[in-house]
Amino acid sequence: MDLFDRRLLLVTGKGGTGKTTVAAALALLAARSGKRVLLAEIAGERLSALFAHRPVGHHETPVGDGISLLSIDPIAAAHEFLRSQVGGAVHRLMFQNRLFDVTMTAAPGLREVCTMDRIWDAARADRGRRKPTYDLVIVDAAATGHAMAMLRSPTTYANLARGGPIRKRADEIGALIRDERRTAVVLGALPEETPVNETLETAAQLDELGVTIGLTVVNQVRETALDDASADTLAGLVDGGAPDDGAVASRVAAPVVIAHRRARREATQSTRLIDGLGERVPLVALPRIDSDIGRPELDAIADRLAVA
Ligand SMILES: Nc1ncnc2c1ncn2[C@@H]1O[C@H](COP(=O)(O)OP(=O)(O)OP(=O)(O)O)[C@@H](O)[C@H]1O
Ligand SMILES: [Mg+2]
Structure with a gap:
């Protein structure tokens, strides 16, 4: 099933795996095909x-290209939730008495359920006339x-209330x-041992919850232009096999060998992730980019995601 045929994509993963970058690139990609994206x-x-826009706060704000941004404030969301679910009077009472x-x-x-x-x-799909539909x-x-x-919070709240509006909403979510x-x-991941372990653990937890993983993105993948045999030859230079100008050769070769070996180690971790997820x-793998990520880089990442 096409990722973008859904209504909701939740991008998560270990810290620093590229969640924000991937979420933004996915939004650009979906918007290219004419989708209205929040x-x-x-x-x-x-x-x-990232979109070079002023802060948007807790307001859905169109930023061009068919994309709107929102920064959810959990406290503001809680006020909205309680006002709509328990009614204005109870909400005011809670607010006045600092019960809130x-x-x-x-x-x-x-906080999470709100x-x-x-x-x-x-x-x-239909939010009524006063709110935009995405x-x-x-x-x-x-x-x-x-x-x-x-993701667990709706179940917690559904279990707390036997019936009533909160139960109904928790069930709907x-x-x-x-x-x-x-x-x-x-799921965002990096081709390293600990991030791969965490990604596999998260995948198992999502399975238990009955939530589908639509895509895993292995980010910051480094490629190597060498084959192992050439790398071994270079490594020989590094280890002292070079004649007179050995010191220079070694200095030039060492980083190349290190980069090659790191790329190979990372490839092993990517394979482990693929095998583990099934x-x-x-x-999809995204290459490591050697510059700051701005709009051109996001567009390039969207291109890569498009061919995946
Ligand atoms: N493919 C890439 N190549 C190079 N740098 C990247 C790439 N993807 C993301 N980055 C950079 O890595 C850093 C972490 O990326 P990002 O902020 O998207 O991750 P995150 O998972 O959202 O992090 P956090 O857990 O802090 O929210 C950022 O500085 C980002 O610009
Ligand atoms: Mg982030």
């Missing part, structure tokens, strides 16, 4: 910075621990994220 992050302005602050800190998963509620609302919502969903807490036709997770999860 690209959201939680409590930050990394995306607006206490509840937000004490209730496990409340954030998910905001995402659910944006991903609805074909696709892409969320830069923070590091794995937090993302898993968000849960149904959205477990529906593989509407929702997929995009064929059911599409995987």
Whole structure:
């Protein structure tokens, strides 16, 4: 199934694996095919910075090219959630008595379920006249621990309430994220041992939750132009096999050999990831880029994702 036929993509992965970059590149790619895209992050302005736009805050803000940005403020989302779910009077009462602050800190998963509620609302096919409708919502969903807490939160809340509006909404959010036709997770990974282990652990947890992985992106892949035999020849120079000008040869060869061996080690880790995930999860490798990531680089990454 095409990744972009869904309504919601949640990009997660270990810290620094390229979640924000990949989420932005996916948004550009989807928008190229004419989709109306909302690209959201939680409590930050990394995306607006990437799009060279002023901070957008908790407001859906069109930034051109068919993309809108949103930085979800979990507290603002909680106010919206409570106002709509328990009614204005109860919400005011909670707010006046500082019950709200206490509840937000004490209730496990409340922040997360309110954030998910905001995402659910944006991903609805028909939001009524007053709100824009998107074909696709892409969320830069923070590091794995937090993302898993968000994905689990609807179940926690569904279990807390037997019936009533909160139960109903929690069930609706849960149904959205477990529906593989509407929702997929995009996992960011690096071709290194610990990130690969974590990616495989996360994949197992997502399986348990019944959430589909639509794509895994192995980021910052370094390629090697050498074959192993040439690398071994060069390594011979490094190890002192060179004649008179050995010191120079060694100095030139050493970084090449090191880079080659690192690329080979990384390739082994990528293979381990592919084997661990199995064929059911599409995987794409993105090359490491040797410059800061701005709009041209994001477009180039989108090109790479397009051919995947
Ligand atoms: N393919 C790439 N080549 C080179 N640098 C990259 C690549 N992808 C991302 N980066 C850079 O690596 C850093 C981490 O990327 P990014 O911010 O997208 O990761 P993240 O998973 O969102 O991180 P965090 O966990 O901090 O939110 C950034 O400085 C980004 O510009
Ligand atoms: Mg990020």
